[in-house]
Amino acid sequence: MHISHIVKRSLLIAVCAVVLPLQTGCWSKDEIEDQSIYVGMGLDPASETELEKKLRSMGSDYLKRKLLTYTLQIINVQSESQHSGGQAPTSQKPYYNISETGDSMFQLIREFATRMERPVIGHHLKVIVINEKLLRKYSMNELLDFFLRDNDIRPSCLVLISKGSARSSLVAKDKAIIPSFRLAGLVDNRYRSLNILEPMTLSKLEGKMYGEQSYLLQNIIAAEGEVKFSGGAVIKGKTQKIQGLLTEEETTGCVWLTGKGEGGLVKSYYEDSHQPIVYEVKSMKSDIDAKVAGDQISFHISIKSQGRLIEEWLNNNEPIDPAFKKQAEEGAQKEVRRLTDKALKKVQQKYGTDVLGLGKQFSIQHPRMWEKIKGRWEELFPEIPITVSIEMEITEYGGKITR
DSSP: OHHHHHHHHHHHHHHHHHHGGGOOOOSSOOOGGGOEEEEEEEEEESOOOHHHHHHHHTTOOOSOOOOEEEEEEEEOHHHHHHHHTTOOOOSSOSEEEEEEEESOHHHHHHHGGGTOSSOEEOTTOOEEEEEHHHHHHSOHHHHHHHHHHOTTSOTTOEEEEESSOTGGGGOOSSTTOOHHHHHHHHGGGGGTOTTSOOOOBHHHHHHHHHTTOOEEEEEEEEETTEEEEEEEEEEOTTTOSEEEEEOHHHHHHHHHHHTOOOSEEEEEEOTTSOOEEEEEEEEEEEEEEEEEETTEEEEEEEEEEEEEEEEESSSTTOOBOHHHHHHHHHHHHHHHHHHHHHHHIIIIIISOOOOSOHHHHHHHHOHHHHHHHGGGHHHHGGGSOEEEEEEEEEEEOTTOOBO
């Protein structure tokens, strides 16, 4: 027994001797108070701030073209430390924005070193907001090249488009809100709204850019310190520039066509009574069937959804009968068809841009023929027949009685 105890003790000492040297701390560290951590970024067409104009009039100038204005949203460490330390809230906002106008992203970043005592770091960058007017002039490749090369910026950073000033979307009326965190957090509400697109991160975007794929980016609008996700921006594969914007309804139609929604609602009206019937989406699925007959290509998209009848203004607490259920389902189907028709008309006929991923499905289902046409895909896309079938099934009624 005594020998066994000695053996166990010797083994423990040996394990500690091996493991403890590996438990190293930080050999070098930078205190958070000594850094300017930026969490948001806005890119706008060149528009100098009043401060920039004053500094330039006093001699702050260097060789550059005024192509764009670069805005960083930086965490106010002093304000945050006061809140976390349990001190009384101050009138200070938890962030501040700083802008610089020029023609080189890297130079603009380094130019902040001449205006701030703490170096800016981008390890915690959450969102990049690009003004749609800037993206009409320059491609994604040009605007994002620096960010894809910079090891400080995480590939999980979210990319958004703004209709209007990107700088305005990085402002909050509420002093407790950090706008970049708000924008990143809105994506998590996809289970509640069909108007919120799948998040497009830098890593996803890089693959689409180099593959010359077309895609949708979430559009945001801003006013009076508030923001809203509103519609989408169509990016054309060949040019990687914005082709145009989709309305909220057209964006929702695209979500139905791709089956990539997580939740939301469909509102229809009972016959001509203008009384709303609301279908809550619990599941949705889209199957894309690519067909080839000789040289003729066509697609059929089959949309299926199950949901809950969540609101109606007609039955006055009377039990719901099968006839009403059928009418509610048909009303939801009619509304989804209206939305998908609007989406197809805009992306296929007006923009001629395959943001629905039909080309990808065709390449999977007909790889040999795809090799022959892939170079001309977006020339062919506007003329390809697309049919859609829709099936909506009400499977729940909440607390409502049925008969």
